[in-house]
Amino acid sequence: SRHYEGTKMLGMCRTSFLFSVYLIIYVMFLFSGAAVFSVLETPPERATKARVDGAIQKFLNDNPSVSDQALEELISEIVKASNRGVSAARNASGEPNWSFGQSLFFSSTVVTTIGYGHVTPLSRSGKIFCMLYAMVGIPLTLVLLSALVERLLIPTVWLLQWLNSRLGHLYQPFNIRLLHLFIIVLILIGLFLLTPAAVFATLEPEWDYLDSLYYCFISLTTIGLGDYIPGDSANQPYRPLYKIATTGYLFLGITFMMLTLAVFYDIPQLNLGLLFSSSDETNM
Amino acid sequence: SRHYEGTKMLGMCRTSFLFSVYLIIYVMFLFSGAAVFSVLETPPERATKARVDGAIQKFLNDNPSVSDQALEELISEIVKASNRGVSAARNASGEPNWSFGQSLFFSSTVVTTIGYGHVTPLSRSGKIFCMLYAMVGIPLTLVLLSALVERLLIPTVWLLQWLNSRLGHLYQPFNIRLLHLFIIVLILIGLFLLTPAAVFATLEPEWDYLDSLYYCFISLTTIGLGDYIPGDSANQPYRPLYKIATTGYLFLGITFMMLTLAVFYDIPQLNLGLLFSSSDETNM
Ligand SMILES: [K+]
Ligand SMILES: [K+]
Numbered sequence: 001s002r003h004y005e006g007t008k009m010l011g012m013c014r015t016s017f018l019f020s021v022y023l024i025i026y027v028m029f030l031f032s033g034a035a036v037f038s039v040l041e042t043p044p045e046r047a048t049k050a051r052v053d054g055a056i057q058k059f060l061n062d063n064p065s066v067s068d069q070a071l072e073e074l075i076s077e078i079v080k081a082s083n084r085g086v087s088a089a090r091n092a093s094g095e096p097n098w099s100f101g102q103s104l105f106f107s108s109t110v111v112t113t114i115g116y117g118h119v120t121p122l123s124r125s126g127k128i129f130c131m132l133y134a135m136v137g138i139p140l141t142l143v144l145l146s147a148l149v150e151r152l153l154i155p156t157v158w159l160l161q162w163l164n165s166r167l168g169h170l171y172q173p174f175n176i177r178l179l180h181l182f183i184i185v186l187i188l189i190g191l192f193l194l195t196p197a198a199v200f201a202t203l204e205p206e207w208d209y210l211d212s213l214y215y216c217f218i219s220l221t222t223i224g225l226g227d228y229i230p231g232d233s234a235n236q237p238y239r240p241l242y243k244i245a246t247t248g249y250l251f252l253g254i255t256f257m258m259l260t261l262a263v264f265y266d267i268p269q270l271n272l273g274l275l276f277s278s279s280d281e282t283n284m
Numbered sequence: 285s286r287h288y289e290g291t292k293m294l295g296m297c298r299t300s301f302l303f304s305v306y307l308i309i310y311v312m313f314l315f316s317g318a319a320v321f322s323v324l325e326t327p328p329e330r331a332t333k334a335r336v337d338g339a340i341q342k343f344l345n346d347n348p349s350v351s352d353q354a355l356e357e358l359i360s361e362i363v364k365a366s367n368r369g370v371s372a373a374r375n376a377s378g379e380p381n382w383s384f385g386q387s388l389f390f391s392s393t394v395v396t397t398i399g400y401g402h403v404t405p406l407s408r409s410g411k412i413f414c415m416l417y418a419m420v421g422i423p424l425t426l427v428l429l430s431a432l433v434e435r436l437l438i439p440t441v442w443l444l445q446w447l448n449s450r451l452g453h454l455y456q457p458f459n460i461r462l463l464h465l466f467i468i469v470l471i472l473i474g475l476f477l478l479t480p481a482a483v484f485a486t487l488e489p490e491w492d493y494l495d496s497l498y499y500c501f502i503s504l505t506t507i508g509l510g511d512y513i514p515g516d517s518a519n520q521p522y523r524p525l526y527k528i529a530t531t532g533y534l535f536l537g538i539t540f541m542m543l544t545l546a547v548f549y550d551i552p553q554l555n556l557g558l559l560f561s562s563s564d565e566t567n568m
Contacts, residue, residue: 019431026428030395033417034388037405040413041382044406045370052365052372059358065349072374074343078359079373081336082366083511086329088336089363090356098325104318111314115507117401121321122328127498129324133317134505139556144310147303147560214411221418223399226510227367272423276431 019276085119095232101240108247111137112254114219116226148255149262156184156263177267181260188260192253193217203242205233220253303560369403379516385524392531395421396538398503400510432539433546440468440547461551465544472544476537477501487526489517504537 056075060066078088085097095102097119109116110133121130160180167176193216200212207215207228215228231242265271340359344350362372369381379386381403393400394417405411444464451460477500484496491499491512499512515526549555 022428022431026424029421029424030388030391033391033394033421034384036413036417037390037410038382038384038387040407040410041387041405042380044410045381048365048368048370048406052361052370055358055361056372059354062354063347063350066347070343070346074339075362076373077336077339078362079366079371081332082363084332086332086336087363088340089360096326097329098322100318100322103322103325104314106321107314107317110317110507113397113505113507115399115502115509117509117511120509120511121325122332123324124494126321126324126328127494129320131498131501133320134501134507137313137317138505140310140313143557144306146557147306150560210408210411214415217415217418218399221422222397222506223394223418224397224508225399225401225404227401227404273427273430276434 015276022272022276084122095239101243105243105247107133107137108250109224110134111141112222112250113138114222114224114250116224116229118226118229118232145251145255145258149258152255152259153262156259159183174267174269181263181267181270184260184263188256192220192249192256196249196253200230204228204230216253219250220257222254299560306556306560368406379523385527389527389531391417391421392534393508394418395425396534397422397506398508398534400508400513402510402513402516429535429539429542433542436539436543437546440543443467458551458553465547465551465554468544468547472540476504476533476540480533480537484514488512488514500537503534504541506538 056071060068060071081088098106102119106119108114110130121127160177163176163180164173167179171179193213197209197212197216200215201207201209204212211228215230218225218228230246231239236242268274340355344352344355365372382390386403390403392398394414405414444461447460447464448457451463455463477497481493481496481500484499485491485493488496495512499514502509502512514530515523520526552558
């Protein structure tokens with residue numbers, strides 16, 4: 001028993017050591033990401049700042065009667081409205097932010113935790129309702145998506161069994177599982193990233209292919225930066241239909257993303273987390 | 285065997301029926317959310333729009349020499365810059381968006397999938413790097429947070445065992461589990477929502493308590509709308525330290541949120557998803 005205790009202590013030390021190493025690598029990963037973003041993005045930020053400052057200066061030069069302070073006050077109002085999701089420009093989409101269709105899109109992005117934030121609740125009651133809605137909606141969505149993933153797992157398992165029956169005598173089970181994961185990832189990329197990106201690049205007047213791919217990726221990972229939103233261009237025909245189709249795409253895409261993750265985590269050799277687990281301690 | 289097949293078919297019909305009902309309720313949930321948001325948010329949106337339109341009209345009246353078109357062009361530039369995360373106002377925070385500290389905050393919000401989007405990559409290379417960074421960073425973060433949750437589960441299980449030993453002879457196991465979940469939820473709300481909200485409300489000059497609570501809630505659920513960002517007010521002293529402390533809070537808070545969900549899903553009676561599961565089909 002003392003020997004067992006000793007082995008256990010050693011095991012705990014080992015997982016704690018591995019975990020500390022992982023933590024250090026992780027912090028380094030965050031710092032190096034910050035360095036790269038800072039280097040890549042400082043020049044375009046400066047260019048944008050210079051451009052808008054230049055436009056303001058040119059306006060002041062062209063209109064010498066305008067006082068510096070009056071313009072500054074106006075700019076402050078415009079920026080404040082813009083931060084609250086209201087565009088002061090006349091060529092904006094024309095559709096109100098909180099029409100029924102836009103509100104439906106907002107609700108969907110809250111419960112999926114995408115949260116683009118291109119429009120956000122402004123009233124106190126809107127913020128309170130948003131919290132309550134997310135509190136109920138996120139678990140409901142998780143249940144829905146998990147049920148969908150479970151249904152999709154049936155054909156996914158069939159595929160694995162078929163691969164095993166065809167290739168089982170030639171390759172190791174681990175290699176067949178890798179091939180299986182690779183096929184699922186290919187379907188994810190082809191059907192839920194590259195194809196929709198092509199559709200968005202066609203439909204959105206100002207998006208190139210990279211913008212569209214970036215939108216799809218940032219949405220399906222539920223990061224949802226909100227710098228690109230489909231269907232918000234001025235004079236977009238069929239806007240409501242477009243928004244509903246986009247919502248459907250997002251739900252399906254997130255489901256398939258979850259399916260891919262489930263297949264990935266089901267291959268123990270790829271699951272880094274098992275390195276730090278002391279599962280006999282934590283079973284309830 | 286035919287009897288077994290029959291029972292199984294009936295079971296599948298039942299889960300499919302329940303799933304369809306769930307789907308209908310879910311769609312109704314989305315629609316009613318949309319209706320409420322639309323009703324609550326249309327008036328403040330109109331007020332904001334009226335306010336900024338009024339400011340523009342007043343400016344044009346005060347400066348009759350300014351041409352409508354010249355001002356419209358300026359406004360368009362200002363709104364465009366604002367949408368790219370660059371404020372044209374002179375009283376903006378003064379800190380560049382992509383300083384090292386701000387970039388670190390951005391990296392953290394990408395890998396946790398919060399994705400506030402108050403600043404976003406503008407360059408093509410920045411967008412490509414953002415996708416690659418998320419592709420590696422999100423799984424790494426999931427592994428880290430899961431390992432932390434597993435460590436936190438140890439004292440959590442102790443608490444449950446202690447409750448069982450004290451109350452086991454008085455109450456049903458299910459009721460003790462509910463009490464246990466209730467205690468964990470209380471800790472989550474007290475330590476990771478109400479207390480940090482009080483801190484933010486004190487530190488941020490323009491946030492009231494509801495704003496702060498809304499920020500904490502929207503962040504820990506990883507929705508991350510990005511309408512409130514701590515440490516971005518003008519002349520914020522100790523900005524880097526403040527941002528780092530906020531990042532630490534977000535990681536810990538999301539971890540505790542995941543712990544609470546783990547405790548919740550471990551109570552089978554509360555796990556709606558089991559209604560639709562046909563688990564014998566889907567084990568790999
Ligand atoms: K977001
Ligand atoms: K998000």
